[in-house]
Each structure stands twice: as structure tokens, then as C-alpha cells.
Amino acid sequence: MTDYDLKINRTKLLDLLSRDDAMADLVSTVLNQVLEAEMKDHLGAEHHERSDTRTGYRNGYRTRTLTTRVGQLILHVPQTRDGEFSTALFRRYQRSEQAFVLGLMEMYEGVSTRKVSAITEELCGVSFSKSTVSGLCQELDQRLNTWRCRSLDNKRYPFILIDALVIDVRRDEAICSTAALIAYGINEKGQRETLDIQIADSEGEHSWDCFFKQLKDRGLCNVDLVTSDAHTGLVKALKRNFQGAQWQRCQVHFMRNVLGHTKRTLRQEVADQLKLVFTATNKETARKLASNIVEQYQEKAPKAMEVLDDGLEQALTILQFPKRYRKRLRTTNLPERVNEEIRRRQRVIRIFPNEAAAMRLIGALLAEINDQWLSASHAYLDMAEYWDWKKEKQNSGSKTITNNVVTMN
Numbered sequence: 001m002t003d004y005d006l007k008i009n010r011t012k013l014l015d016l017l018s019r020d021d022a023m024a025d026l027v028s029t030v031l032n033q034v035l036e037a038e039m040k041d042h043l044g045a046e047h048h049e050r051s052d053t054r055t056g057y058r059n060g061y062r063t064r065t066l067t068t069r070v071g072q073l074i075l076h077v078p079q080t081r082d083g084e085f086s087t088a089l090f091r092r093y094q095r096s097e098q099a100f101v102l103g104l105m106e107m108y109e110g111v112s113t114r115k116v117s118a119i120t121e122e123l124c125g126v127s128f129s130k131s132t133v134s135g136l137c138q139e140l141d142q143r144l145n146t147w148r149c150r151s152l153d154n155k156r157y158p159f160i161l162i163d164a165l166v167i168d169v170r171r172d173e174a175i176c177s178t179a180a181l182i183a184y185g186i187n188e189k190g191q192r193e194t195l196d197i198q199i200a201d202s203e204g205e206h207s208w209d210c211f212f213k214q215l216k217d218r219g220l221c222n223v224d225l226v227t228s229d230a231h232t233g234l235v236k237a238l239k240r241n242f243q244g245a246q247w248q249r250c251q252v253h254f255m256r257n258v259l260g261h262t263k264r265t266l267r268q269e270v271a272d273q274l275k276l277v278f279t280a281t282n283k284e285t286a287r288k289l290a291s292n293i294v295e296q297y298q299e300k301a302p303k304a305m306e307v308l309d310d311g312l313e314q315a316l317t318i319l320q321f322p323k324r325y326r327k328r329l330r331t332t333n334l335p336e337r338v339n340e341e342i343r344r345r346q347r348v349i350r351i352f353p354n355e356a357a358a359m360r361l362i363g364a365l366l367a368e369i370n371d372q373w374l375s376a377s378h379a380y381l382d383m384a385e386y387w388d389w390k391k392e393k394q395n396s397g398s399k400t401i402t403n404n405v406v407t408m409n
Contacts, residue, residue, distance in 0.1 A: 028073045039078040042085050056080045141356070144363045147370075148196055153219025157185035158386070159325075160195070160220075162228040162238075163335035164203050165342060165362075169352045178355065179203045180342075180362055181211045184335055185220075188387075190379035192334065194370040195220065197363050199355045205233035212241035224390075225321065227329055229253045230311065249314035250332045251278045257311070261304035262297075270297060270304070277312075278330065283319045287312070322389050325381060338369060 045054040061076040165180040179202055183195040196215055200207035223245040226238055230249050238247060255274050259267050273293050280286035290312050294305045318330040342362055352358040
């Protein structure tokens with residue numbers, strides 16, 4: 001990963017207190033230095049430096065204008081004689097930042113062109129017509145569709161995490177609660193990936209079924225563990241589409257379900273004991289601890305103990321896996337953290353003007369996060385131990401089958 005030694009003129013910092021366009025100017029200065037650093041890495045040499053390791057030569061600059069929430073940025077993109085230099089800077093901007101700006105502009109769809117122009121100029125520092133907005137939307141949609149339809153059959157995803165986000169979308173002059181279904185995967189190298197997003201009318205079984213079938217059509221298979229909440233439609237669709245995979249019920253959501261039926265005065269002590277159940281070293285110990293809780297609170301919180309007893313086994317699935325992987329796979333904390341970032345953007349827009357705008361903004365943000373995860377210097381999980389464990393388990397299973405056949409004969 002490139003380290004950037006950024007330098008900012010003192011005058012530009014002071015301008016932040018007096019000039020309306022100072023922030024855009026400051027961001028432009030920083031990004032132009034980033035572009036220069038990227039070119040230096042690409043060529044392996046500074047300006048006019050003679051070096052045996054140099055891989056090419058500069059060929060001037062081209063000016064690129066980006067419209068962002070802080071105003072228009074004027075960037076000077078270095079070029080090479082062979083034209084092979086490229087930067088990820090614009091690709092990332094074009095997905096998440098542009099989707100955000102377009103979402104803001106689309107909020108005012110249906111009003112006069114003059115008003116749209118005035119509002120977008122206030123928001124972005126430049127005026128946009130409705131036709132311009134439409135064209136930009138189409139361009140961004142094409143890029144997002146390419147990302148969403150990418151093949152998944154060239155990697156293995158032993159672990160997937162599923163979650164849904166409820167958002168408000170305007171339909172036929174009414175504001176409707178809508179579900180954004182999102183799937184995340186951890187690939188064979190231990191890297192996190194955003195697999196897909198789908199905007200659906202609800203979190204019903206049919207919506208989840210269509211979502212999972214689309215993932216399988218793109219090549220998702222050989223899943224070992226799925227972590228999710230216990231929504232009825234979701235669980236039924238999982239069992240139908242990922243037969244052979246084990247299901248881990250999110251322990252955080254499960255605990256909330258139990259505590260939701262517990263008297264307020266008892267919640268803290270029940271929660272403390274449940275934590276011991278979930279951090280037990282094996283299923284046998286966890287079951288004994290849970291049995292003690294049920295026995296202790298059966299009369300004080302009968303409904304809570306019924307919920308605990310009914311959902312315990314699904315919440316303990318993770319204890320069958322190596323200890324190293326339990327903490328990060330026993331809950332949907334990973335999706336929840338991404339949801340917080342989505343909510344931060346959504347709060348500005350509040351109500352999406354249509355489903356396309358929701359897909360555009362959330363999808364663009366997920367694509368950017370996906371890029372960051374794949375380019376991270378460290379993997380999310382070290383998978384070496386897992387593949388050794390799985391191989392040993394498979395060999396053990398083969399021996400057991402062989403021994404059984406011999407005995408039967």
C-alpha cells in the first residue's frame with residue numbers, strides 16, 4: 001500500500017475560515033498529490049530522475065473535473081507515453097460519491113427544472129439539468145450491474161453472512177418500507193467480500209428465495225456455514241437453497257429475543273449467564289450452562305426460557321468449528337457495521353425517491369467497501385487452519401464409512 005507524504009499550504013488552511021470554496025480547493029490539492037504519488041510508484045522514478053529501474057516516461061497532464069459534496073474538484077491527472085497509467089481514484093468516486101450526489105438530486109424529481117438546477121447548485125457547487133441527472137444515472141447503473149453480475153464461480157466462499165436493511169422508498173406518492181437484502185462472503189483466502197444486494201418489497205420467503213437463486217446462478221456453491229438472524233422466511237429459503245451448509249443463528253439477535261421476554265429487573269443477570277453459554281468451549285458445556293439457566297428462571301421468566309430452549313441448538317452451531325473462527329462468525333456484526341455506514345448516508349436523503357436510487361446508493365457504497373476489503377494488506381481470517389481442519393474431518397469421515405462397510409460385510 002502506498003504511503004503519501006502530503007503537504008498543505010498554510011494559506012489554504014486559513015482560507016477554510018473565509019472562503020466558501022476553500023474546502024474544494026483543499027481536497028483538490030490533496031488528491032493531486034495522491035495522483036503524483038501514484039505516478040511515481042507506477043514509473044519507479046521521480047520527475048526527471050535517471051534510473052535503471054524506471055518503467056516509463058511522463059507525457060504531461062489532462063484535467064479532470066469531479067463534482068462532489070464539497071464542490072467541484074479540479075484534478076490534474078498525470079499521463080505516460082504508453083498510456084498505461086490508471087488510477088483507482090475515479091472508479092471509487094464514480095460509484096459511491098456520485099451515487100450519493102445523484103440520490104440527493106433525484107429527491108427533487110418532479111419539480112421544475114429551474115428548481116432542480118438551483119438545489120443541485122447549492123448542494124454540489126454546480127448546476128445539473130434533469131436530462132443530465134438521467135444520463136448520469138444510466139451510466140452509474142451500468143457499472144453497478146456489471147459489478148453485481150460478476151461471476152462467483154472462480155472462488156470458494158465457505159462462510160457467508162446474510163442481513164437485511166429496512167429503508168423508506170417512495171412508490172406511487174406513498175412512502176413504503178422496503179427491504180435491502182445483502183449477502184457477504186468470506187472467501188478461501190479469508191478476505192471479506194460483498195456478494196450482492198437486492199431491493200425487495202419485504203423480507204418474505206419468496207424474496208429471499210429469489211435472492212439466493214441469483215447468487216447460485218452466478219456460481220456461489222460449497223458453502224459450509226451461513227450466519228443470519230432467525231427470520232422465518234430467510235431460514236426457510238436458506239434450507240432450500242444451501243442444503244449441506246450449517247446455519248448459525250446470530251447470537252446477538254438470539255440474546256435480544258430471550259431478553260425481550262424477560263422482566264427488566266432480571267435482564268442483566270440473565271444476559272451475563274447467556275454470555276457464558278455462548279463462549280463455552282464445546283456444545284456439551286454450553287448445553288449444561290443453558291440447562292442451569294432454564295432451571296433457575298423457569299418460573300420467573302417462562303416465555304424467555306421457552307425461547308432459549310427452542311433456539312439454543314441453532315445458536316451453538318459455531319462450536320463445531322475451530323475456536324479461531326468462532327468470534328467473527330457467531331454473529332452478524334460484520335453486516336451490522338456496514339449497515340451503520342449505509343445509515344449514515346441514508347440519513348441525509350431520508351426517503352429514497354425510487355427503488356433505483358436506493359439500489360444505486362447502497363450498491364455503490366457496497367462496491368466501494370468491497371474494493372477496500374480486497375485491497376487490504378491483511379486477511380479478515382487466516383484460513384490455513386480451517387482448510388487443515390476440514391481436510392482432517394473429511395478423511396475421518398471416509399475412514400468411518402469404510403469401517404462401517406467392513407462391519408456390515
